[in-house]
Amino acid sequence: MRKPTSATATAKPTPCCIKVGLKRGPWTPEEDELLATYIKKEGEGRWRTLPKKAGLLRCGKSCRLRWMNYLRPSVKRGQIADDEEDLILRLHRLLGNRWSLIAGRIPGRTDNEIKNYWNTHLSKKLISQGIDPRTHKPLDPQSFDPSKPSLSKANLSQERQKEPMKTVSSGLEETTSDSTPIANNKENEYFQNDINAHLDVQHLANHFIASQGYTGLLTYDGTSGMDLRGNQRLGIGEADDQDINSGTDDVFSFLNSLINEEAFQQHQILNVPHVNSTAPSSSDPFVSSTFGLGMTGWESPLMSSALNQNDSK
């Protein structure tokens, strides 16, 4: 919904925006119809040539984005459920801003949707708890000031009014449908339990991912490049849905093991021998409360399906 800008505005135009006369901005129902009909008939891909063949005055990128985020039949619309939110939080702690990876494990949700939800809801929620949403670590008490403009009290109360704070489930407590105070003890418990786990969990995730042939590191701010587009790097080839999954399944089975304590303990012993020097022992009480991410012996139905699914976005 951005205001159309001149195609010559950028110093070095990308190929898709160099052509003048291409339409920008919100899609009309007619355009949606054209795109959906074409893709149903011809299939996804070849985005550059697709608009012309489909009779659309759009660039390929725009068509791809519209299809991926809105028109695909598998896209689920509507409110993010509590268990989805919980899963996003956990995956984000492990993966950072790898939105497409996170989305790949939440059926029907797109990377864009999750990114937006994170930026508009979850990051604020974490900040309100004194947690840095990028690192999942405590904000510097010196610098943490809830009255700061980024999360003014006015904004917070507004936020609470609009959307009564949902309990961030640790999986152990029952969620309430009532409006819950922001300083909910269980929530605090969830975050405090998780804070200490963050460093080590991410270390393990990094280690495993690197061992699978991916490059780069998971970082707390999500800025440096772990190549998880690296399905192709792994030699898997054309990235259709099937291939995408086979490329990331190993990673996610490992993430699953991090999230599911029992499986994690087994995985740690069997598959990740090198991390023991830095990872706490699985018998350590600390590990039970932190590597289990506060959800010992619990796995939500969504979590199970997300982590075991064979389809991807």
Added chain:
DNA sequence: AACTTCTTCAACCGCATCTCC
């Protein structure tokens, strides 16, 4: 009712990486 401020989220941009030749 009118105006201002805030929030949401669809869409765009730049860039990294891949494949193909």
Added chain:
DNA sequence: CGGAGATGCGGTTGAAGAAGT
């Protein structure tokens, strides 16, 4: 090996609508 083109990702923008004054 290197260049060109294609694809996909994460960050950012800004219009529209909601909420506040």
